[in-house]
Amino acid sequence: MKKGLLIVLSGPSGVGKGTVLKEFINDPDLKLSYSVSLTTRKMRPGEKDGVNYHFVSKEEFLKVRDAGGLLESAEFVGNYYGTPVAGVEELRNKGRNVLLEIEVQGARQVRQKCPDALTIFIVPPSMEELERRIRGRGTEPEEIVQQRLAKASREMDMIGEYKYVVCNDDPRLAADIIRVIIKRHMEQE
Ligand SMILES: Nc1nc2c(ncn2[C@@H]2O[C@H](COP(=O)(O)OP(=O)(O)O)[C@@H](O)[C@H]2O)c(=O)[nH]1
Numbered sequence: 340m341k342k343g344l345l346i347v348l349s350g351p352s353g354v355g356k357g358t359v360l361k362e363f364i365n366d367p368d369l370k371l372s373y374s375v376s377l378t379t380r381k382m383r384p385g386e387k388d389g390v391n392y393h394f395v396s397k398e399e400f401l402k403v404r405d406a407g408g409l410l411e412s413a414e415f416v417g418n419y420y421g422t423p424v425a426g427v428e429e430l431r432n433k434g435r436n437v438l439l440e441i442e443v444q445g446a447r448q449v450r451q452k453c454p455d456a457l458t459i460f461i462v463p464p465s466m467e468e469l470e471r472r473i474r475g476r477g478t479e480p481e482e483i484v485q486q487r488l489a490k491a492s493r494e495m496d497m498i499g500e501y502k503y504v505v506c507n508d509d510p511r512l513a514a515d516i517i518r519v520i521i522k523r524h525m526e527q528e
Protein backbone atom coordinates (compact mmCIF):
# COMPACT_ATOMS: atom_id res chain seq x y z
CA MET A 340 0.00 0.00 0.00
CA LYS A 341 1.12 3.52 -0.83
CA LYS A 342 2.23 5.50 2.24
CA GLY A 343 0.02 8.50 3.02
CA LEU A 344 1.18 12.08 2.72
CA LEU A 345 2.19 14.31 5.59
CA ILE A 346 0.42 17.63 5.00
CA VAL A 347 1.27 20.79 6.91
CA LEU A 348 -1.22 23.65 6.88
CA SER A 349 -0.13 26.97 8.37
CA GLY A 350 -1.32 30.55 8.37
CA PRO A 351 -1.69 33.46 10.77
CA SER A 352 -4.22 33.39 13.56
CA GLY A 353 -7.65 34.36 12.24
CA VAL A 354 -6.87 33.80 8.55
CA GLY A 355 -9.51 31.09 8.38
CA LYS A 356 -7.54 27.83 8.63
CA GLY A 357 -10.32 26.16 10.60
CA THR A 358 -13.02 27.52 8.31
CA VAL A 359 -11.26 26.34 5.15
CA LEU A 360 -10.37 22.97 6.71
CA LYS A 361 -14.02 22.22 7.44
CA GLU A 362 -14.74 22.51 3.73
CA PHE A 363 -12.41 19.68 2.70
CA ILE A 364 -11.36 17.58 5.71
CA ASN A 365 -14.22 15.06 5.32
CA ASP A 366 -13.89 14.65 1.55
CA PRO A 367 -13.54 10.84 1.30
CA ASP A 368 -11.37 11.07 -1.84
CA LEU A 369 -8.67 12.90 0.13
CA LYS A 370 -8.33 10.16 2.80
CA LEU A 371 -7.41 12.73 5.41
CA SER A 372 -6.79 12.18 9.11
CA TYR A 373 -6.58 15.33 11.21
CA SER A 374 -3.83 15.26 13.80
CA VAL A 375 -5.22 16.53 17.12
CA SER A 376 -2.55 18.63 18.84
CA LEU A 377 -1.80 19.16 22.49
CA THR A 378 -2.22 22.73 23.70
CA THR A 379 -1.98 24.59 26.98
CA ARG A 380 -4.32 27.35 25.85
CA LYS A 381 -7.82 27.70 27.27
CA MET A 382 -10.68 26.01 25.50
CA ARG A 383 -12.86 28.36 23.43
CA PRO A 384 -16.65 28.10 23.52
CA GLY A 385 -17.69 25.44 21.05
CA GLU A 386 -14.37 23.57 21.17
CA LYS A 387 -14.20 19.98 22.37
CA ASP A 388 -11.38 18.29 24.24
CA GLY A 389 -9.92 15.52 22.10
CA VAL A 390 -11.53 16.92 18.92
CA ASN A 391 -10.07 20.40 18.37
CA TYR A 392 -7.16 19.87 20.73
CA HIS A 393 -6.13 17.81 23.70
CA PHE A 394 -6.30 20.57 26.29
CA VAL A 395 -3.56 19.98 28.87
CA SER A 396 -1.75 21.82 31.66
CA LYS A 397 1.74 23.20 31.09
CA GLU A 398 3.14 20.45 33.35
CA GLU A 399 1.43 17.69 31.34
CA PHE A 400 2.62 19.24 28.09
CA LEU A 401 6.24 19.45 29.19
CA LYS A 402 6.12 15.89 30.52
CA VAL A 403 4.99 14.53 27.14
CA ARG A 404 7.45 16.72 25.23
CA ASP A 405 10.41 15.80 27.41
CA ALA A 406 9.59 12.10 27.10
CA GLY A 407 9.91 12.45 23.29
CA GLY A 408 6.17 12.20 22.71
CA LEU A 409 5.94 15.10 20.27
CA LEU A 410 6.83 15.19 16.59
CA GLU A 411 7.25 18.96 16.87
CA SER A 412 6.30 21.68 19.31
CA ALA A 413 6.32 25.44 19.68
CA GLU A 414 5.32 28.28 21.94
CA PHE A 415 2.75 30.62 20.40
CA VAL A 416 1.72 33.84 22.16
CA GLY A 417 2.13 32.47 25.67
CA ASN A 418 0.94 28.90 25.11
CA TYR A 419 2.51 25.61 24.09
CA TYR A 420 1.34 23.57 21.11
CA GLY A 421 2.60 20.21 19.86
CA THR A 422 1.84 17.27 17.59
CA PRO A 423 1.68 13.87 19.31
CA VAL A 424 4.10 11.57 17.53
CA ALA A 425 1.95 8.49 18.23
CA GLY A 426 -0.36 7.76 15.38
CA VAL A 427 1.17 9.89 12.62
CA GLU A 428 3.42 7.19 11.12
CA GLU A 429 0.91 4.44 11.82
CA LEU A 430 -1.82 6.31 9.95
CA ARG A 431 0.48 7.12 7.04
CA ASN A 432 1.50 3.48 6.79
CA LYS A 433 -2.19 2.61 6.53
CA GLY A 434 -2.42 4.96 3.55
CA ARG A 435 -4.04 7.90 5.35
CA ASN A 436 -2.91 11.44 4.51
CA VAL A 437 -2.19 13.04 7.86
CA LEU A 438 -2.91 16.76 8.16
CA LEU A 439 -1.14 18.94 10.72
CA GLU A 440 -2.54 22.44 11.26
CA ILE A 441 0.49 24.04 12.91
CA GLU A 442 2.41 27.30 13.07
CA VAL A 443 5.67 28.18 11.30
CA GLN A 444 8.27 27.04 13.86
CA GLY A 445 6.65 23.63 14.11
CA ALA A 446 6.42 23.41 10.33
CA ARG A 447 10.16 23.97 10.17
CA GLN A 448 10.80 21.07 12.57
CA VAL A 449 8.51 18.82 10.51
CA ARG A 450 10.29 19.77 7.28
CA GLN A 451 13.63 18.85 8.83
CA LYS A 452 12.37 15.44 9.89
CA CYS A 453 10.29 14.87 6.78
CA PRO A 454 11.51 16.87 3.78
CA ASP A 455 8.72 15.41 1.60
CA ALA A 456 5.99 17.02 3.70
CA LEU A 457 3.44 18.85 1.58
CA THR A 458 3.41 22.34 3.05
CA ILE A 459 0.65 24.88 2.44
CA PHE A 460 0.42 28.42 3.83
CA ILE A 461 -2.90 30.26 3.89
CA VAL A 462 -2.72 34.05 3.51
CA PRO A 463 -5.44 36.67 4.01
CA PRO A 464 -6.47 38.99 1.15
CA SER A 465 -4.93 41.85 3.22
CA MET A 466 -3.65 42.50 6.73
CA GLU A 467 -6.66 44.77 7.35
CA GLU A 468 -8.98 41.88 6.53
CA LEU A 469 -6.97 39.58 8.86
CA GLU A 470 -7.48 42.11 11.65
CA ARG A 471 -11.22 42.25 10.95
CA ARG A 472 -11.47 38.45 11.05
CA ILE A 473 -9.53 37.89 14.26
CA ARG A 474 -11.48 40.66 16.04
CA GLY A 475 -14.76 39.52 14.50
CA ARG A 476 -14.24 36.01 15.89
CA GLY A 477 -14.20 37.54 19.36
CA THR A 478 -12.36 34.67 21.04
CA GLU A 479 -9.34 36.58 22.35
CA PRO A 480 -9.02 39.71 24.52
CA GLU A 481 -7.65 42.82 22.78
CA GLU A 482 -4.15 42.41 24.23
CA ILE A 483 -3.85 38.90 22.80
CA VAL A 484 -5.32 40.04 19.46
CA GLN A 485 -2.54 42.65 19.26
CA GLN A 486 0.13 40.04 20.02
CA ARG A 487 -1.30 37.62 17.46
CA LEU A 488 -1.40 40.36 14.79
CA ALA A 489 2.22 41.32 15.48
CA LYS A 490 3.11 37.64 15.19
CA ALA A 491 1.14 37.40 11.92
CA SER A 492 3.40 39.89 10.10
CA ARG A 493 6.48 37.91 11.13
CA GLU A 494 4.83 34.66 10.06
CA MET A 495 3.96 36.11 6.67
CA ASP A 496 7.70 36.58 6.07
CA MET A 497 8.08 32.77 6.16
CA ILE A 498 5.79 31.97 3.25
CA GLY A 499 8.85 31.31 1.07
CA GLU A 500 9.49 28.16 3.11
CA TYR A 501 6.19 26.62 1.96
CA LYS A 502 5.50 24.72 -1.25
CA TYR A 503 2.12 26.39 -1.81
CA VAL A 504 0.53 29.68 -0.77
CA VAL A 505 -3.25 29.87 -0.95
CA CYS A 506 -5.28 33.04 -0.41
CA ASN A 507 -8.41 32.68 1.69
CA ASP A 508 -10.70 35.21 0.09
CA ASP A 509 -13.60 32.79 -0.35
CA PRO A 510 -13.19 29.76 1.94
CA ARG A 511 -14.84 27.37 -0.52
CA LEU A 512 -12.53 28.44 -3.30
CA ALA A 513 -9.48 28.15 -1.01
CA ALA A 514 -10.65 24.64 -0.03
CA ASP A 515 -11.07 23.67 -3.70
CA ILE A 516 -7.53 24.81 -4.47
CA ILE A 517 -6.16 22.80 -1.53
CA ARG A 518 -8.17 19.77 -2.71
CA VAL A 519 -6.51 19.99 -6.12
CA ILE A 520 -3.03 20.32 -4.56
CA ILE A 521 -3.57 17.26 -2.34
CA LYS A 522 -5.02 15.16 -5.18
CA ARG A 523 -2.12 16.04 -7.44
CA HIS A 524 0.36 14.92 -4.76
CA MET A 525 -1.60 11.71 -4.13
CA GLU A 526 -1.21 10.84 -7.80
CA GLN A 527 2.50 11.71 -7.88
CA GLU A 528 3.79 9.85 -4.84
N1 LIG B 1 3.75 24.04 16.24
C1 LIG B 1 2.46 23.79 16.44
N2 LIG B 1 1.56 24.75 16.21
C2 LIG B 1 0.25 24.43 16.40
C3 LIG B 1 -0.18 23.16 16.81
N3 LIG B 1 -1.53 23.17 16.90
C4 LIG B 1 -1.93 24.40 16.55
N4 LIG B 1 -0.87 25.18 16.24
C5 LIG B 1 -0.83 26.58 15.79
O1 LIG B 1 -0.86 27.45 16.91
C6 LIG B 1 -1.41 28.70 16.50
C7 LIG B 1 -2.47 29.13 17.48
O2 LIG B 1 -3.55 28.25 17.43
P1 LIG B 1 -4.94 28.62 18.13
O3 LIG B 1 -4.69 29.11 19.51
O4 LIG B 1 -5.85 27.45 17.97
O5 LIG B 1 -5.43 29.90 17.32
P2 LIG B 1 -6.04 30.13 15.86
O6 LIG B 1 -4.99 29.78 14.84
O7 LIG B 1 -6.35 31.59 15.87
O8 LIG B 1 -7.27 29.30 15.74
C8 LIG B 1 -1.93 28.49 15.08
O9 LIG B 1 -0.97 29.02 14.19
C9 LIG B 1 -2.01 27.00 14.95
O10 LIG B 1 -1.83 26.57 13.60
C10 LIG B 1 0.83 22.16 17.03
O11 LIG B 1 0.57 21.01 17.37
N5 LIG B 1 2.11 22.54 16.83
Ligand SMILES: Nc1ncnc2c1ncn2[C@@H]1O[C@H](COP(=O)(O)OP(=O)(O)O)[C@@H](O)[C@H]1O
Pocket residue numbers: 350351352353354355356357358359472473475476507508509510
Ligand atom coordinates in the same frame (compact mmCIF):
# COMPACT_ATOMS: atom_id res chain seq x y z
N1 LIG C 1 -12.88 33.81 3.55
C1 LIG C 1 -13.39 34.39 4.64
N2 LIG C 1 -14.07 35.55 4.54
C2 LIG C 1 -14.56 36.16 5.64
N3 LIG C 1 -14.47 35.68 6.91
C3 LIG C 1 -13.80 34.52 7.07
C4 LIG C 1 -13.23 33.81 5.95
N4 LIG C 1 -12.64 32.69 6.43
C5 LIG C 1 -12.82 32.70 7.77
N5 LIG C 1 -13.52 33.78 8.16
C6 LIG C 1 -13.89 34.17 9.55
O1 LIG C 1 -12.68 34.61 10.18
C7 LIG C 1 -12.65 34.21 11.55
C8 LIG C 1 -11.39 33.39 11.79
O2 LIG C 1 -11.51 32.14 11.12
P1 LIG C 1 -10.90 30.80 11.74
O3 LIG C 1 -11.29 29.69 10.81
O4 LIG C 1 -11.26 30.68 13.18
O5 LIG C 1 -9.33 31.13 11.59
P2 LIG C 1 -8.01 30.37 12.10
O6 LIG C 1 -8.41 28.93 12.31
O7 LIG C 1 -7.03 30.54 11.00
O8 LIG C 1 -7.58 31.07 13.33
C9 LIG C 1 -13.94 33.44 11.82
O9 LIG C 1 -14.86 34.30 12.43
C10 LIG C 1 -14.39 33.02 10.42
O10 LIG C 1 -15.79 32.88 10.35
